[in-house]
Amino acid sequence: MGRRRLKLIFGSAMVKEPVIYQLGKQFALVTNIRRADVTRDQGWVLLEITGEAEELDRGVAYLESRGVKVEPAEGDLVE
Amino acid sequence: MRCRECGAEYELQATHVCEMCFGPLDVVYDQAALKKVVSRDRIEKGPKSMWRYRDLLPVEDSVPVVTLGEGMTPLVKAERLGAELGLRNLYLKNDSMNPTNSFKDRVVSVAISWARAHGFETIACASTGNLANAVAAYAARAGLECFVFIPVDLEPAKVVSIGVFDPNVVAVRGNYDEVNRLCSQLVESTPWAFCNINIRPFYAEGSKTLTFETAEQLGWKLPDEIIIPIASGCQFVRHRQAARELVEYGLVREDRVPKFTGAQALGCAPVYNAFKSDTPERVLPVKPNTIARSIAIGNPSDGMYVNRIALETGGVVEAVTEEEIVAGIRLLARTEGIFTETAGGVTISVLAKLARAGRWNGDEVVVAYVTGHGLKTADVLATANGHSRRVEIEPTLKSFREVVKI
Numbered sequence: 506m507g508r509r510r511l512k513l514i515f516g517s518a519m520v521k522e523p524v525i526y527q528l529g530k531q532f533a534l535v536t537n538i539r540r541a542d543v544t545r546d547q548g549w550v551l552l553e554i555t556g557e558a559e560e561l562d563r564g565v566a567y568l569e570s571r572g573v574k575v576e577p578a579e580g581d582l583v584e
Numbered sequence: 585m586r587c588r589e590c591g592a593e594y595e596l597q598a599t600h601v602c603e604m605c606f607g608p609l610d611v612v613y614d615q616a617a618l619k620k621v622v623s624r625d626r627i628e629k630g631p632k633s634m635w636r637y638r639d640l641l642p643v644e645d646s647v648p649v650v651t652l653g654e655g656m657t658p659l660v661k662a663e664r665l666g667a668e669l670g671l672r673n674l675y676l677k678n679d680s681m682n683p684t685n686s687f688k689d690r691v692v693s694v695a696i697s698w699a700r701a702h703g704f705e706t707i708a709c710a711s712t713g714n715l716a717n718a719v720a721a722y723a724a725r726a727g728l729e730c731f732v733f734i735p736v737d738l739e740p741a742k743v744v745s746i747g748v749f750d751p752n753v754v755a756v757r758g759n760y761d762e763v764n765r766l767c768s769q770l771v772e773s774t775p776w777a778f779c780n781i782n783i784r785p786f787y788a789e790g791s792k793t794l795t796f797e798t799a800e801q802l803g804w805k806l807p808d809e810i811i812i813p814i815a816s817g818c819q820f821v822r823h824r825q826a827a828r829e830l831v832e833y834g835l836v837r838e839d840r841v842p843k844f845t846g847a848q849a850l851g852c853a854p855v856y857n858a859f860k861s862d863t864p865e866r867v868l869p870v871k872p873n874t875i876a877r878s879i880a881i882g883n884p885s886d887g888m889y890v891n892r893i894a895l896e897t898g899g900v901v902e903a904v905t906e907e908e909i910v911a912g913i914r915l916l917a918r919t920e921g922i923f924t925e926t927a928g929g930v931t932i933s934v935l936a937k938l939a940r941a942g943r944w945n946g947d948e949v950v951v952a953y954v955t956g957h958g959l960k961t962a963d964v965l966a967t968a969n970g971h972s973r974r975v976e977i978e979p980t981l982k983s984f985r986e987v988v989k990i
Contacts, residue, residue, distance in 0.1 A: 507772065510606055514869065539606045551606040574869060577768040578606040580885030583760045584715040584780045584816060
């Protein structure tokens with residue numbers, strides 16, 4: 506089992522879509538929201554997902570296919 | 585260590601994210617104990633390097649540090665640049681004079697010292713170039729195994745100056761974002777100390793020494809305003825912390841911190857974009873496209889904190905075009921004899937832009953942090969008419985007199 510700490514960033518088109526629910530339903534992943542800031546037209550969610558490596562990749566690909574921007578929770582640390 | 589968001593506390597360890605809320609972790613100190621120890625006299629009697637501030641760094645006294653003599657770089661009074669910009673008290677902290685010619689030597693010296701003392705045998709980093717350069721050099725100095733992860737298209741000059749230290753260079757076929765994601769996953773599955781990831785809280789602390797030195801070199805005074813280039817925003821946050829510590833420990837006369845002003849390239853300006861918006865703490869990622877590659881971070885980890893600090897201290901975040909970056913490099917070279925890389929070009933051109941817009945009355949003490957050497961990115965000048973006053977002549981006096989008007 507592995508885990509990823511993700512920051513999901515939503516635009517206005519995505520705010521109403523239950524993507525985190527779908528993530529848990531369509532993939533063998535456990536989702537755990539740690540922090541969020543969602544308004545009517547945009548928002549971000551810090552989310553932990555746990556599962557097998559392949560399933561983690563599939564889950565992230567699904568989110569991106571739905572138009573969610575998926576970043577590591579801590580942002581870009583490259584320096 | 586303490587979480588910046590929720591305040592959860594942790595034992596000192598190689599981790600950078602709060603397990604509770606995923607906020608960033610900062611090293612905290614026993615301030616009461618430090619107050620009894622720290623003094624100007626004790627610092628001034630220390631080594632002529634940034635390690636004179638060791639009491640304020642997270643490396644225990646018993647630990648042998650990994651050092652190449654980093655820090656105590658020149659603080660230059662910029663008379664000619666100041667005259668051009670109407671600033672009578674302009675200073676440049678020239679951190680390109682560090683051992684690997686960038687500010688990164690400070691943070692890496694702390695990170696590798698901590699990692700070696702805590703049993704790590706391999707040092708790694710994900711880098712836009714300057715960090716990899718420093719990590720490779722300091723790992724060689726420490727005798728540790730080293731892995732640096734860089735984008736495959738990194739500037740050739742930077743690759744050469746990394747490779748000479750013989751690290752394992754992993755050139756990733758992807759952009760910075762993708763290098764970052766890969767390394768975030770590797771942290772979970774390797775026993776390595778990634779300077780800018782899992783040991784980031786220690787690494788970040790090294791940044792403070794730049795502001796400590798600035799104050800000491802000004803005669804233990806804090807300037808009115810400091811201009812700092814913004815990449816992840818990590819160092820910006822630590823500089824405010826450094827100023828607070830200088831005040832807290834009575835090392836400076838002032839009881840206020842300077843204004844902190846950030847500089848970005850418009851080609852990668854997520855922090856500037858948010859600063860100009862109604863929601864400055866909501867920093868939205870961008871796709872970087874700028875010659876200032878060492879600060880081209882599209883989703884900066886500390887972006888929201890940069891804007892918070894700029895607003896709290898009365899600073900601003902400003903951004904400049906690609907042409908202005910090159911003009912900034914030239915302006916600094918022409919007026920002060922200092923050759924800086926593109927990130928320094930960003931800083932200087934933001935300084936110039938703000939000065940020309942009338943931000944200062946001319947008497948304020950303003951310091952600009954010049955964080956890397958121009959030879960690291962000399963190629964940008966080659967493609968932008970690097971020798972603007974060059975002439976070609978025959979090897980005769982006649983030809984010289986015909987072409988060169990003296």
